[in-house]
Amino acid sequence: MTHNHEDGNALAGPLLDVFAFEVSTATARCAGCTRTEPIVALHVYQGGPGVVARCPGCGDVLLRYAETPHGRWLDLRGTAVLHFGAATG
Numbered sequence: 464m465t466h467n468h469e470d471g472n473a474l475a476g477p478l479l480d481v482f483a484f485e486v487s488t489a490t491a492r493c494a495g496c497t498r499t500e501p502i503v504a505l506h507v508y509q510g511g512p513g514v515v516a517r518c519p520g521c522g523d524v525l526l527r528y529a530e531t532p533h534g535r536w537l538d539l540r541g542t543a544v545l546h547f548g549a550a551t552g
């Protein structure tokens with residue numbers, strides 16, 4: 464793992480169409496070490512075919528997202544819980 468990363472705010476743009484809430488306000492629990500952090504605290508790596516977000520504690524991958532000609536791919540298997548605000552309306 465390199466330290467050449469951005470913070471989790473870099474996820475807000477790519478995931479805007481996927482989630483109907485402001486992703487940067489959510490928290491995520493790492494399935495590897497159970498650490499819970501705001502999404503904005505994740506270490507985000509771009510430049511590959513997609514975006515990868517890693518736990519700042521243990522370095523495990525919490526989220527992968529890619530856009531391809533065949534669709535959009537979201538892999539959350541490293542996220543034990545994604546928590547965001549209460550439903551409105």
Ligand SMILES: [Zn+2]
Nearest residue numbers: 493496518521
């Ligand atoms: Zn972790």
